[in-house]
Every structure is written in C-alpha cells, then in structure tokens.
Amino acid sequence: MVIKMKKNIIIVLLFAFIQNMLNNLGHPVTPSFVRYLEIPEYMFGVFFATMSLGMMLAAPIWGSLGDSGKNKNYIFIGLIVYSIGQIGFGFANNQYLMILFRFISGIGIAAPMTLFVALLIGHSGKSRTKNLAIFAALATLGTSLGYQLGGILGDSVFFNKLIVTPSYQNVFLFQGISFILFGIMVLIFVKDYNKDVSFSKKKNPFASLAKIKTLDKKLIIFLISLTMITIGSTNVSKYIDVYFDDLNLTTTALGNFVLATGLVSVATSIFIVPFFSKLRKQLVFIILIQVLSSVIIFYVFRANNFILTVYTVFMIYVIFKAIYLPLEQNYISRQADDDSIGTVMGIRQSFLSIGNVIGPLFGGMLYGIKPLVLFDSSGIFFLIGGFLLLIVLIIQKRETKSEN
Numbered sequence: 001m002v003i004k005m006k007k008n009i010i011i012v013l014l015f016a017f018i019q020n021m022l023n024n025l026g027h028p029v030t031p032s033f034v035r036y037l038e039i040p041e042y043m044f045g046v047f048f049a050t051m052s053l054g055m056m057l058a059a060p061i062w063g064s065l066g067d068s069g070k071n072k073n074y075i076f077i078g079l080i081v082y083s084i085g086q087i088g089f090g091f092a093n094n095q096y097l098m099i100l101f102r103f104i105s106g107i108g109i110a111a112p113m114t115l116f117v118a119l120l121i122g123h124s125g126k127s128r129t130k131n132l133a134i135f136a137a138l139a140t141l142g143t144s145l146g147y148q149l150g151g152i153l154g155d156s157v158f159f160n161k162l163i164v165t166p167s168y169q170n171v172f173l174f175q176g177i178s179f180i181l182f183g184i185m186v187l188i189f190v191k192d193y194n195k196d197v198s199f200s201k202k203k204n205p206f207a208s209l210a211k212i213k214t215l216d217k218k219l220i221i222f223l224i225s226l227t228m229i230t231i232g233s234t235n236v237s238k239y240i241d242v243y244f245d246d247l248n249l250t251t252t253a254l255g256n257f258v259l260a261t262g263l264v265s266v267a268t269s270i271f272i273v274p275f276f277s278k279l280r281k282q283l284v285f286i287i288l289i290q291v292l293s294s295v296i297i298f299y300v301f302r303a304n305n306f307i308l309t310v311y312t313v314f315m316i317y318v319i320f321k322a323i324y325l326p327l328e329q330n331y332i333s334r335q336a337d338d339d340s341i342g343t344v345m346g347i348r349q350s351f352l353s354i355g356n357v358i359g360p361l362f363g364g365m366l367y368g369i370k371p372l373v374l375f376d377s378s379g380i381f382f383l384i385g386g387f388l389l390l391i392v393l394i395i396q397k398r399e400t401k402s403e404n
Contacts, residue, residue, distance in 0.1 A: 066346075118341045299313060332344065
C-alpha cells in the first residue's frame with residue numbers, strides 16, 4: 001500500500017513538472033511577439049491578467065468537480081481547453097481575439113494547477129509538507145526549463161524553418177500540440193486517490209464558491225495576504241521578462257536566468273525546506289520572509305551591475321520564495337477535510353489568481369511610468385502581505401490564550 005502510494009505521488013510530481021515546463025514555453029517569446037504585432041506594451045499585462053481572470057473564476061469549479069473523485073478526467077479536459085486557447089492566441093493576430101483566447105487558456109490551465117495539488121495532498125498522508133515542497137521545487141524547475149526551452153525555440157533558426165510560421169507563432173502551435181499529447185498521458189498514467197465520493201457527487205460545483213463564506217476568519221485574512229504577496233511576486237517575475245528585453249538581452253539570456261532560479265529553488269526545497277517544515281512557528285518565519293523579500297527587491301533594481309545582482313542577491317529572494325510556497329500551501333490545505341481538498345485548493349487558486357489579475361494590470365501602468373516604480377510597488381505589497389499575516393498570528397495567539 002505504501003509502495004503504491006509512493007508510486008502515485010511520484011507520477012503526480014512528474015506530471016506536474018511536465019505541465020509547468022510546457023505551460024511556460026510561450027512566456028519568454030510573448031514580449032517579443034507582442035512587439036512584432038505592434039500591439040501596445042501595456043497589453044502584455046492585459047494578456048496575463050485576462051488569463052488569470054479565467055483561472056480565478058474556474059479554479060473553485062474545477063476543484064469542486066475534482067472532489068467527485070475524477071480528478072484526472074477534469075485535468076485532461078482542462079489541458080485540451082488550454083491547448084485551444086494557446087493556439088488561438090498565437091494565430092489570432094488581433095489583440096481583442098487574443099484577449100478572448102487568453103481567457104480560455106486561463107479557464108483550462110486552472111484545472112491541472114488546482115487538481116494536481118489536490119491529488120498530491122490526497123495521496124500524501126502525513127508527508128504532506130515534504131511532498132508539497134518537492135512539488136513546488138519541481139514546478140519551479142519545470143517553469144525554468146520551460147522558459148529555457150521556449151527562449152531557445154524563439155531564437156532557433158532550425159525550429160523556425162522546421163515549423164514555418166510568421167514570427168513566434170510556431171512556439172504556441174508546438175505548445176498546444178504538446179499539451180494535447182500530455183493530456184492523453186494523464187488519462188493513461190495518473191491515478192485518483194481513494195475516498196468516499198457519495199456526498200461529493202451530489203454537490204453542485206458552482207456552489208463551491210459559497211464555501212468562502214464558511215471559512216475561518218484567520219484563513220480569509222491569510223488568503224487576502226496571499227493575494228497581496230502574489231501581486232508583488234507576479235509583477236517581479238513577469239516584468240523582469242520585459243526588463244530583460246528592455247536591456248536588449250536575448251530570449252536565451254532570459255531562459256538561462258530563469259533556469260538558474262529553478263535550480264536554486266530545487267536545491268532549496270531539497271536541503272532547506274525540510275528543516276523549516278519541522279518548525280512549530282512557521283507563520284512567524286513566513287512573515288519574516290515577506291519583510292526580507294521586500295528589502296531585497298528594493299535593492300536589486302537599484303544596483304549598478306544588474307546582471308551580477310540578479311545572479312547573487314536576487315537568488316536569496318528566490319530561496320525565500322521556495323521556502324514560502326510549501327509552507328503556505330500546507331497552512332491552507334490543513335483547513336480542508338478529505339471531501340473538500342479540491343474545493344479549498346480551488347479557492348486558494350482563486351485568491352492567487354486575483355493577485356495575478358490585479359498585478360499585471362496595475363504593474364503595466366507603473367512600468368510605463370518607470371520600471372523602478374513597478375518593482376518598488378512589489379516590495380510594498382510584500383510588506384502589506386506580511387502585515388496581514390501578523391494579524392493572523394495575533395488572532396491565533398489570542399485564541400490560544402482564550403482556550404488556555
């Protein structure tokens with residue numbers, strides 16, 4: 001039984017890694033693609049925000065559907081929807097149609113991003129925090145390799161001749177086809193975890209949105225904090241892409257940098273996260289992470305030698321981010337029972353997606369004023385998130401004192 005569970009966990013981790021790698025193929029070429037189509041630069045943020053809006057609306061619904069015990073089927077459907085959205089985005093050649101296809105992509109990708117986490121939690125048992133740390137590390141590594149591969153494909157003369165399309169459209173076509181094949185593999189190899197679904201099957205998936213009203217106030221504040229922190233981290237990760245392009249660095253250079261961040265995240269998850277997962281006062285350290293992250297972001301984009309700084313000081317921020325993610329996921333997942341793992345993680349994904357909607361739209365305006373203003377605002381959002389977490393900590397201590 002244990003061996004079987006470990007096998008299922010390994011499969012989920014591997015497939016989540018592949019999903020994140022394929023999901024990020026188009027990101028390093030998107031800024032150049034937008035400029036090639038002579039679309040205003042602020043649309044780069046609009047495209048990402050629209051995709052996040054689709055994720056925000058769809059994630060709780062996918063999560064509730066997954067609680068019926070058919071996670072892999074809904075992951076497959078979501079991957080097909082995402083494939084349609086990505087191919088449509090690459091070939092629409094009209095910014096308004098591209099917004100529509102980006103929204104479709106968001107609806108689709110919300111399924112694997114929510115349900116792979118739910119599957120991992122369902123299979124993990126007592127090893128939840130450790131497995132979530134590995135999951136986060138592999139997701140980051142997959143993202144990094146996706147950026148690396150997408151950047152190489154964007155610059156590759158051979159690939160451009162192999163799949164002949166105008167500009168960078170061949171990358172999105174390759175991505176869409178890859179996701180269709182990947183979806184078939186999910187159906188074949190991924191196993192759902194065993195649970196009593198007699199009650200879950202009777203639930204209306206749209207009613208999952210109402211579960212937000214029943215959440216503990218500490219969790220609601222924690223989720224709002226997650227939104228604030230996501231605004232900051234999303235603007236850093238997405239607009240550093242544009243910043244690289246503004247510095248006339250190649251898509252390959254961007255891919256190399258993101259790959260380096262992925263390797264640092266993996267090393268952190270393997271060697272550092274297990275130590276912090278054993279700490280009793282994890283919330284205190286999460287607060288400290290946000291404060292230090294803000295200080296790092298304030299400094300990095302003021303440094304004289306940008307390349308040297310992002311490969312040194314910025315990597316400390318990457319380490320903190322790699323520690324924060326599994327601790328945050330574990331805190332939220334502890335609020336769910338076996339019957340509502342998918343729903344609760346879907347709600348988490350919605351709050352995360354709210355940050356991904358607000359961040360790029362807000363960030364696009366600030367970046368247009370001055371890049372430094374955008375990155376400074378990210379540091380401020382980290383501080384706001386840390387302050388909200390401090391409120392959660394104070395409420396917890398008051399409740400504990402009252403119980404005693």
